[in-house]
Amino acid sequence: MSKLSLRTGRYALLVHFMIWFLIVSQILRIVFFIWQYDQVSWNITDVLRTLLTGLFFDTGTIIFISLPGILFYTFMPDKWAGSIADRIVITFFTSLNIFILVFTFFAELTFWDEFKTRFNFIAVDYLIYTHEVVANIQQSYPLPALITGVLFFSLMVLYLFFRSGAFKQTFSSTSDIRLRLAVLGISLAAALFFTSFISNNHAEWSSNRYNSEISKSGIYSFFAAFRNNQMKYPDFYTSIDNDNAFGIVKNKLKDSTTTFTTTGYSIHRSIRDSQSALQRKNVVFVLMESFSGSFLKEFGNKENITPFLDSLAQKSIFFNDLYATGTRTVRGMEAVTLCIPPTPGQSIVKRPDNQNLYTVSNVFKSKSYDCNFFYGGDGYFDNMNSYFGGNGFTIYDRGRGSVLSDKIKTVRNNIPDKEVTFENAWGICDEDIFNKMITVADKQYKDGKPFFNFVMTTSNHRPFTYPSGKIDIPSGTSREGAVKYTDYALKQLFDKARTKPWYKNTVFIIIADHCASSAGKDEIDVANYHIPAFIVNMPEKHNQKIQKQCSQIDLWPTVFSLFNWHYESDFFGKDVLASDFEQRAFLGTYRKLALMKKEKVMILSDQKKQAFYDWNKTDNSLVKIPMDKSFLQETIAWYQSADYLFTNKLLK
Structure with a gap:
């Protein structure tokens, strides 16, 4: 019999799987909210936007995950629905996906514990260096208990699906070709929409970094980082004329001990x-x-x-x-x-x-x-x-x-x-x-x-x-x-x-x-870039505490x-000890680039955005202040020239 209901027909198990993912993802999001209760914004508008943005990205994620299943349901002939082969394929891949996703939810908790962020380029790196990462997990966490927990929760999910009748409905139903093509068309259109028009950056809507991170979907963030682990400066950041950029940097680098030995786009001296x-x-x-x-x-x-x-x-x-x-x-x-x-x-x-x-x-x-x-x-x-x-x-x-x-x-x-x-x-x-x-x-x-x-x-x-x-x-x-x-x-x-x-x-x-x-x-947590440095065993006359x-x-x-x-x-x-040294520091993530001078902090972001802040060292907060165009130009000049020299192989 042809069933047109997605909840009770051939797609019952897939719909249960998708709803389960969306619910658990929101629960995880709430866990992160509670985890960072003293750091997130609890403004009702911010909370709702965080949850709704997260739901949007989770929807895109589960559509991508479900596409192979949708293709299977679309092209599997009705006469084979409920056959042994059909039952084996659907049961195996449903179970495998649930296990992987439950493991991923556990992994997100441990990743948040270490980095206070959703999956990013660090997670991509960790996928490459499996020996160190697997050994680290084994030595840091009770791995047998972790795997047992993942298996237990996976089996519980499968049991709930079984009790709800999702398996029975999927194996005992067929679906009209019009429904199958409609589901496939909508899914492909949604996947194309997310691929073409939505980037992970759209989740970063809040000035509170934690709200933005919690808005993301971990799996979506992982693949976004996989695609974008290298970024061309001119494509993503505000630029100025190269002559101007190098002119500013050379002016900052010149002093009585320096002689520039080349012209053009170079700082060689x-x-x-x-x-x-x-x-x-x-x-x-x-x-x-x-x-x-x-x-x-x-x-x-x-x-x-x-x-x-x-x-x-x-x-x-x-x-x-x-x-x-x-x-x-x-x-x-x-x-x-x-x-x-x-x-x-x-x-x-x-x-x-x-x-x-x-x-x-x-x-x-x-x-x-x-x-x-x-x-x-x-x-x-x-x-x-x-x-x-x-x-x-x-x-x-x-x-x-x-x-x-x-x-x-x-x-x-x-x-x-x-x-x-x-x-x-x-x-x-x-x-x-x-x-x-x-x-x-x-x-x-x-x-x-x-x-x-x-x-x-x-x-x-x-x-x-x-x-x-x-x-x-x-x-x-x-x-x-x-x-x-x-x-x-x-x-x-x-x-x-x-x-x-x-x-x-x-x-x-x-x-x-x-x-x-x-x-x-905040965008850049300034206090968490402050590090110690020592030069030891120079003649005693040099010993000092450098306050610059x-x-x-x-x-x-x-x-x-x-x-x-x-x-x-x-x-x-x-040379920090030079009398004319101009105090400043460079701070960055893989996407944020900052120049700090005393308490003033200029941050460049991809999507050609910039923001200017006053840093309160007492509580480590950043408060937005009116833009300083000269400060902005200098910030751009440092980062643009550095990227230009490496990209054009001028640091060889």
Whole structure:
């Protein structure tokens, strides 16, 4: 019998499936509301718009998910409806989709717990690096219980569908060809509408970032990020004439030590220090994973989880008001190697054709330094080995193989098991990677080579596990424990290094890659970009607390000035200690680009939008203020010129 009712006919199971998805998605949205109850806007209009916008995107999501089923129902001959093959196909794929979606709902909860956002480009990256991510999940969460929970809820959903008669109606009914074609036509039209006219950006309607994020659909956001992980600046952001942009930037970069050596669209220049003495000090550079400034007692923390770093702040060159350029490790790496503001989309570390760029290693190599990159995990993750190997560094990591590729001839050294005392999903513990660096430094010293050793730590990362018995917080229990262990490992590094003959001529530079959290209710959560940075073991006369507001990209120009080095530069950073240094910081997500000067913050967004704010440091809020056209032009100039130089291969 031909059934025209969608609720009781051939489409009964599919309709139940779609309604179930929409209901659970809204429940998840309400959970996020309650989770961030003190951050979201509870204005009734904002709440309704959040839920309705979410329903709109959930509808688009479930249409895409359901299209294969709709095609099956459309073209499956009526005579086969209810056959064994029909029952097997429909039951299997319905069950599989329910399991995947229930797992996705669980995954969204854990992703929100870590990043306070719906799925984005980070989730896309995690899909690529399955080994690290699966191991991290296994070590961070009770995976057997998680899978059991997913199976249980999936079976419960199937049971409810069975009790409602959805399976029975689907297998015992046929549908008129007109109905089938109408359903297919409407579904294809809706899918085409969402593909052609709706972007994930349309969910970002609120000035409150949490309301906008909750408005999104996680799956829809995931595929939007998959499509848009690289963004061409001129296509998405407000632009100005390139002559004007480069003119503004060159004017900001010029000073008494600088001579521009090229014309046109370039910032290449020669930096000549006023001092003639050349200091060839060894450099140990430590990039600390997820190390917020707020962890330090120096910045008001009361938990005493960084006793060693707090002591270093009193006897080093300590940057009191320095900000990360981004929210991920690769963005920090980009900032401290290229000294460049963040470009929209993926970090340059992860982009194609990022070899043979002019990085800080070029400066060191011009002075005959041996440059090495140390990472406790497999440097394949986040494209680190390709980037560092292609830009002059010898690699030490836990991966296998001696040569990265035919294109990249840099040697890759495996850290053997015998040198490892502890390892988790992200790599060996910080003590082990520091010990490996010391071993290599001993050989470099013996061979008479000045060295630049770049060490990336991993311990301050979920699952927050580290060797037992080192500190008074049990392994795997909290972020605070991982922070305290990293602090402990750094103390061990210095204690061991002091016994070495190369120590007295070695400068140690310590800085975070980004903060532990970057999420907030505003477009850019300024406080969650504030990171610590130290230059240690310079002559005591240099020790000071630098109060100037500055950026990660200013670190190396400051160090090179302290060394009295003459060098070639394509860097956007400047010497913070110079009397004419203009205070400012660059902050970004993969879509938002900000310039901050003291309390003023200009934010550029895709869709060629911009907004100007006053930052209240006391409560970390952004309040909109009237647009400053000069400030806007400068902001555009920094980011437009940086993107232009990389895109047009002018940083080679």
